[in-house]
Amino acid sequence: MDFPDYTFDYVVSTCVYCSVPNPVKGLREIRRVVKPEGKVMMLEHMRGENRFVGKALDIINPLSTFVSSVNVNRETVKNIEKAGMIVESERYLMSSIMRELIAFPNK
16 A cells, blocks of 8 residues: 555455455555554454354355455454454454454554
8 A cells, every 4th residue: 555654543444355365465554554553443254163154165265256356265363463463352243254353453
């Protein structure tokens, strides 16, 4: 992103990280532009925690990415942590597939 470091108090994303080619790199960029005391608010769908649902999403993911470039089995919470942020709160909206996440940079 073409913004200086620590520009924003808040960053909001909605159903973005299913289609970003390199989600950890994108999340690191968010961490870079949010202020140290800032928050990242996300509404994202991801791989379900239920074993059956998760496997089903893994099976249909190749078709989903071919048809619409959407990954239905991303592990977004793990990617947030890999990007150097901490998940402060996580609320399930549709089982564990759709979640509201609040994170902050671990700087």
